[in-house]
Amino acid sequence: MNRMLRTAALMLVPALALLPSASASASVFVQCPGDTDGDAIIDHPDPDHPHAKCMHLAAGDGYAWMADGSELYVFGFHDVTGVPPEHVMMAGMLAGQVPAPTITLDEGDELYLTVTNVGMVVRSDLNDPHTVHFHGFPNAASVFDGVPDASLAVNMMSSYTYYYHVVVPGTFMYHCHVEATEHMQMGMLGNLYVRPRQNRLPDGTDLNGFTHHTGNKYVFNDGDGSTRYDVEFPIQLGSFDAYFHVMDETFQPPPFAALHDDYALINGRGYPDTVNPNPLPPSATTGRVSQQTSSLITVDQGQRLLLRISNLNVTRFYTVRTSGLPLLVVGIDAKPLRGPTGVTEYYTTHSLTTGGGQAIDAIIDTTGVPKGTYFLYTSNLNYLSNSQEDFGGMMTEIIVQ
Amino acid sequence: MRYPITLRVAGSLLLAGSALALTTSAAHAADFYLVARGFDATLPDGAVVPMWGFAECDATFTSCGPTTSPGPTLRVPPGEPSPVVLNLHVRNELAVPTSAYIPDQLAALSPVKFTDAMGRARVRSLTAETPAGGDGLYTWPDLRPGTYLYHSGTHPQVQVQMGLLGVLVYDAAPGVAYPGVPYDAEALLVYSEIDPALHAAVADGTYGTPAYPSTFDYKPTYFLVNGAPYTPGTPPLSVGEPGDRVLLRLVNAALGHRAPQLLGGYLSLVAEEGHPLAFPGERYGTFLGAGTTQDAIFVAGAEGVYPIYDRMGSLTTNNVSGGGSYAFLSVAHNALVNVTPAPLSGSPAAGRPSAPQQDLTPGTPDPAGLDAPADRGAFGCGAAETGGAGGLALMIALALGALVGVRRRGGWRRS
Amino acid sequence: MNEQITRLPAVVIAVVAAGLLSVTLVADVPAAEARINGLSGATTFNFTAKADHLSTGEGSVLLFWGIANGNGRAQYTAPTLILNQGDSVTIALTNELPVATSLVFPGQTHVSASGGTAGLLTREAAANGGTVTYTFLADHPGTYLYHSGTNPEIQVDMGLVGAIIVRPTGFDPLNPTAYGPPDTAYDNEVLYLMTEMDPRLHALVESQGVAALESTDYLSNPEPNYWFLNGRNAPDTMAGDGVAYLPVQPYSCMPMMHPGDKLLMRNIGGGKDLHPFHTHGNHFRLFAKDGRLLRTSDAAPISDLATYEYTHKAIPGETFDFIFEWTGEQLGWDIYGTGPGFHHTCTPDASGFDLVTKEYCPDHGKPIPVQLPPDFEVAIGSHWGGSPYLGHTAQMPPGAAGLNPMGGFTYMWHSHQERDMVNNDVFPGGMMTMLMVVAPGTHIH
Structure with missing residues (x-):
């Protein structure tokens, strides 16, 4: 059944190719200061918006590989930044990425994030709108919060530009909030984090006894260098229920009451695909590459490794742990782990339990750690499987070299 | 007020205690000898469930306690200057490879991988395997005080569930779990x-x-x-x-x-x-x-x-x-x-x-x-x-x- | 977007008026108007455990076991006890259920039980008319819960769980605090008691009785498919307290606030499942767990171990309190709008906020940086007021919106385990409600 539908979907592609020419020019509308040709690339920086950053996401559908070799129908975002408006529909259709493109920002940025709804090609019956919810954005305005019930959600063939003045550093995440249980289970989830202003201090700045040097990176404006790190990896936990995806693919009502995730994932892949340093192969159905994000963690001995852990699964809590490496937890939910009067509450552990919507910043200091292979994996050990195949699931490797 | 005895009852006291006494020359090493084997457990409702467990043995594996799950609580004597080396000697009487692994203690691992049908290397054991019928030694070079879970690191999603797990206890000092955390x-x-x-x-x-x-x-x-x-x-x-x-x-x-x-x-x-x-x-x-x-x-x-x-x-x-x-x-x-x-x-x-x-x-x-x-x-x-x-x-x-x-x-x- | 002011926003009133009038407007609003509904003013309670049926968010009916105050109907969740620090509390429980039951009071001191028969966790009232009496001393302020201590894996799911609020010594309703110290002061407070039910369990208990559960795996592998806030599924969470069509589910869960208000959220993990509780709109300051302030010691600065989160892992049995604030600080544009029809002033205080409107003055007069799509290119949410500006509404296509006539900013507060936002296969619902931030001067129900 699955295979037949994929074939049907493929046949739809040429048919749909006719659509964009009719509608794209009218509705793809990127708003980006200094962009003169609508591709979300700043051509001539606008002096009124020196810290503007622009990004253009196509919201649609696609396919993703599970590590047991099966392919799941997904909804997803595709990065169409740099794509001329007239080509956005074609570039974005059936190209949903899992996870969604990672958004990396600097404190002080103005983010102009345009979302164009390119439609769900396989679900020709489904005219769902889409949104972006910048999860955790402080003092959010409802108009840019992406909750469809409380604001506006963009219809197919149209664009919506979100504006965020980014003033709080830390690890956030983003996802579509339309029919949240369905669209999130279907994969419209991505990493998003903000680097602090402290990274850009002049060389030699004294931070309460800690000397900042150009190139130093910190999780927060910690004022003492305590959150300095050398290398960082976004680690987004998630999981998919194959039955739900097949039902969605085959035009059935979403089986919410039967949700039971059987593919536990890191950055949209199960082990051992998590440690593949390259994008996964193109979809057998669409020919498009959807899984760009490797979770292979490599670090030089002596370096400080930052894990930006976020969780966007929709069904359960996962405990993830390291094999022996201590985790210094310095931040939770894009806030340094410090009290209102400045008491530092960092703590050391080996495991982190999160549910959907939680984020944790943890640093591993590899000083004195023997070189070799370590693991980051769920200690809900039954989720070390890719559906009916063991030795997989929510696991990746940390190579100390 | 009592401080609870940290040595298990007679059998284990003799086994582990003597082993420890014998290894003092090896710079504060604590050695434990564990055999992994199967047993049938009878649950309170009468169900009989095949289990795997650990038993603690003497240094020659000639005399062992019962096989249990959780396995023996391994108590490293407190008060030794660091570093304290922990050696777990494992004899595997199961029909499959197994191992001993402490997820919260740092040690170099020697993971074992296999190549799957798609040509991908994937780990089947987080640390070195002890083959069926063989012996293995697992060493942690600098033990931290605390309460720890140990378990099999081999096909853990099955072997931990089968019962290959236990607790390691190492106090900072007698009656002191961690510096500044005494207990009665x-x-x-x-x-x-x-x-x-x-x-x-x-x-x-x-x-x-x-x-x-x-x-x-x-x-x-x-x-x-x-x-x-x-x-x-x-x-x-x-x-x-x-x-x-x-x-x-x-x-x-x-x-x-x-x-x-x-x-x-x-x-x-x-x-x-x-x-x-x-x-x-x-x-x-x-x-x-x-x-x-x-x-x-x-x-x-x-x-x-x-x-x-x-x-x-x-x-x-x-x-x-x-x-x-x-x-x-x-x-x-x-x-x-x-x-x-x-x-x-x-x-x-x-x-x-x-x-x-x-x-x-x-x-x-x-x-x-x-x-x-x-x-x-x-x-x-x-x-x-x-x-x-x-x-x-x-x-x-x-x-x-x-x-x-x-x-x-x-x-x-x-x- | 076609901006049309359909009502005079309160903020305009405030701005047009003289300073004295503005102050009067603010003073007209009681300091703490939104109150948690419950039983207050008493220390002795006569409770009856009995069965009844509740209504779920999508219109189904479930058998539940609840607590009735006196001999009225059972309610879900059980009556919220609002006590004062130092109260000696007596609860006489009569059990009309077909099984033995009991109550436990985690976190309370000097708990004692008399009468009934010994159970695993406490003394129990026998089935079909048995009685037992509990006493405890509410000697610490804070947020707590009580629930069945008899087979809680069944009876909590069946509905025997409720909240306890202990007001601190010296509590002043006009200047309320949660625990006494000034940094626990608040303007509005809301209870957020999270529970869930496995409908299979309720159906089986109704048709065959509790013993039939032993031949299922409902208890070892629960499949809850209803998720509740204060005993209601969304969208009923947003209905008022005591609405007639929810006769056994009296408690609302719909927070409202003005910019700059301190909204106290008393949260309780009442069920058996973990829930990641997410506040859209801002971080919150988490300052107490299990009825205890997060601080180093009594001598240290108050609440100095409070942390900030945007999603909290609600643990079964845990209570946690936080204070939520929202001002729109540093959004980069004027939340009250710019240009004709949006005139207002902003006079910053020392921290940059207008005294009356709580506007962040450095953003005053900055236009919204992007153009919103025309109405036909978007789906319009039912809680959208029609305008991106606080306190403003605008004309919208027929059939759109309508639940936000005061032009508030609406934020979804929900379990971020999104499967909890479903009523037994019907989305949306479940453990979800909306926070509405309304313009200064707008009345909060």
């Missing part, structure tokens, strides 16, 4: 669970087939504390007197989460996964993610029996209520510390000694006249092997405890 008495609560269908599939060779393809189908129906589901009449854990600082070592070896909740008092959460917390939290309950450990201090204000039970509802035994993850802490003046109920062991019929009655009654005079330390950690050798002679094991422990009086902190009794 302790109780160990190890949570685990059993999906009998998985065990049956492993035992009959159908695991990994359509009959039971993977742990995706995992559904536990037995929820255990210290190796046994609660059954009516199980005596409470005697944890000292009112005012004592009782260290609760909370270890979740289950694949699911637990939320132990205390009635009648508050816990002070002092450490997580062997790392002391700078700011202990005051809670009446806590959360134990799968595979995690915590240490908490409980000070009871009055005599009584204090329930601590899983607020997440794992309170059934084979779907019958009134079982599962209940535990009870007895606080009483002049109480003896009673023998912890035996874990699942290889000789279930004889392996469930009821603790001597006098241990259970608050205020009963101390038969040894010492208010002496007694076994708290019969998570392995000892209580089970003595069968109906649990009282004998206790008396031996009492006697040995009296000889090894250093186990007590700050005198015999709080005045």
